[in-house]
Amino acid sequence: MRKAISPESPRHDLDGNELCALTVHAHPDDEASKGAPTFAMYGETGVRTVLVCCTGGEEGDLNNPALKEPGMPFHGLDEVAQQKLMESVRPVELAKSVEIIGFNKLHMLGYRDSGMDQSPKNLNPECFHMADMDEATGRLVKLIRTEKPHVIVTYNDDHRGYPHPDHVKVHEISIRAFDRAGDPSWYPDAGAAWQPLKMYYSVWSRSRLTAVHEALLRLRGSSPYDEDWFSRPNMDDRITTKIRIENYFWARSGSLRAHATQVDENEPFWFGLSDEELAEVYPFEDWILAKSCIENHSPDAQHLEDDLFAGIKQKAR
Incomplete structure (x- = not known):
């Protein structure tokens, strides 16, 4: 399994600050499914890369049935024991993913997973969904001022396709933190002001979805992308940036496999096409x-x- 290679020399801005990109995610495994090739590429080309994970993913379901087979860690566990094991395993999976992608630093924002939309777990006072907006934003501002990113990547503002409360909250605190990090009147105890220069939203483009869907039909005879997927909002007309990452799909597949509780290696949604086939079908992240x-x-x-x-x-350089 390939891992990111450290660059020979870092890149700097004109003031001598090391170029830095910081990405904000809701749960362990989100960094694998959204932007792993892009961040692996930047890490190998001299950019300092930082991951902020807002929750520990404690409420994640076990999505890999192989882990319930005899001899596997979740075999025979009741719901309580399974949840306890899940809470201990997910940080280990995240650490493996971070190593594969090559992030220079991982920061946990320190909140509990809120569970899916309208779950009773949304009301847990320790969960991210229930966190005070200014307090949560302040935690992120402190990390921004510490790491000094030029670029911040977060979730987009259209949540109709996936209205998970933690994903919504990631977006909300990210846009506030971008504006407040450079203003010394906000959070004066959180370090010297630092203004990031650009903020990007991640997006699974309709163009990519269509290309992968058609390739699966052509090469495998079926596709998991049904009408529900194609009814999600199409934001292709808002895309401003296409990054070529055909040589970095290994970061996506490797980091997804690191999250074994969340990702079934036999699931065509994730692994219906090989890295090489994906590079041929759609060699970009948008x-x-x-x-x-x-x-x-x-x-x-x-x-x-x-x-x-x-x-x-x-x-x-």
């Missing part, structure tokens, strides 16, 4: 530039970027 502090830099669907750091002045 992003929406949501906020920018860079003057005269306004990519759109007709003028796409190919780099999250486009417009950020850098020292020659």
